Amino acid sequence: MKRIRTAVQIIFTIFTNGYAYGFLRGKIYQGNLKYACVPGLNCYSCPGAVGSCPLGALQALLNRRGFQVPFAMLGFFFLFGSLFGRFICGWLCPFGLVQDLLHKIPLSRKRKRLPFHHILKYGKYVVLICLVGAGSLFLFGGFAKVPAFCKYLCPSGTLFGALPLLASNEALRDQAGGLFSWKLGILIVLLILSVKVYRPFCQYLCPLGAIYGWFNRFSLVQVHWEKERCISCGACQRACPVDLAPEEISRSAECIRCGKCAAACPEGCLHFSKKPGPNPDTKPDLKPEKRT
Amino acid sequence: MNVMNQWNQKGGSRQHGSRGWLFGLLVGAAFLCIGGIRGELAVIWQKAVMICMECIGIG
Known part of the structure; x- marks a missing residue:
């Protein structure tokens, strides 16, 4: 990427x-x-x-x-x-x-x-x-x-x-x-x-x-975050050059759609999409889910 | 800023998110046509084909 x-x-x-x-x-x-x-x-x-x-x-x-x-x-x-x-x-x-x-x-x-x-x-x-x-x-x-x-x-x-x-x-x-x-x-x-x-x-x-x-909030090119699959590992925020959390990425006016978050996500729950991300006011669970 | 937050909390951005870009695209095309008819593209061209002294720090 x-x-x-x-x-x-x-x-x-x-x-x-x-x-x-x-x-x-x-x-x-x-x-x-x-x-x-x-x-x-x-x-x-x-x-x-x-x-x-x-x-x-x-x-x-x-x-x-x-x-x-x-x-x-x-x-x-x-x-x-x-x-x-x-x-x-x-x-x-x-x-x-x-x-x-x-x-x-x-x-x-x-x-x-x-x-x-x-x-x-x-x-x-x-x-x-x-x-x-x-x-x-x-x-x-x-x-x-x-x-x-x-x-x-x-x-x-x-x-x-x-x-x-x-x-x-x-x-x-x-x-x-x-x-x-x-x-x-x-x-x-x-x-x-x-x-x-x-x-x-x-x-x-x-x-x-x-x-x-x-225009980031409704533009066609979006970075979609699948909240359900997110394990809150923080890899995306560490990779993000402007330090955005996953819930902010889609609609933040600061996101330049570089795609580093998508490349860094181990679960593949961030990706370029036409679909807008979830409402930025909904925060992810801070506790990582147990993986079987 | 509060107005924008309230708008987001009501799910406004989610509702507009899927079709918002299309609406923006149509508005953009319409504005561009209006601008073209009013001769604005010619104004832009006239400015762009001359060396802009202000841009290069001389004017």
């Missing part, structure tokens, strides 16, 4: 960033595929990107004059969220892949969460409301509204957009200043933190994860 997921992540990242000419010339793809968005966080200013970034697109619609409901992006989020939920984060997001790979580096003792996780996990909702929402509606740079999340926070834009473009385009390199340094600093902190903590950006800051997380 682990290898399959990594392979899918790599193939999807190459597939959605396959415009090799852009990397060579320091330019971006300008074809019709950019009418559509890719599901994960993938900067459309990446020289290889063949689709649009869903958060960039949402902000572009919010940046229009006055306030108009961004129907196209609401539709996109409902469409992909209802089908996949945060499966997209776990399997199809290029920046998630980068963090996953960094977390495999055996440099320090690994942590699943940061201290004060129970508070910090709401950071992604704050970013969604303040930067993507209010920021894009009310923050002006000159006379034009600015995509505040892209401008001040997005590490994907710095990694996949800025660095390759600045490396191959001298005119852009000359213009890089304080803002670029700020964004580069954020990227470096997040990348270093990823070596120790599992996906810090996804867990605490990603507004796309906040959106898809809401």
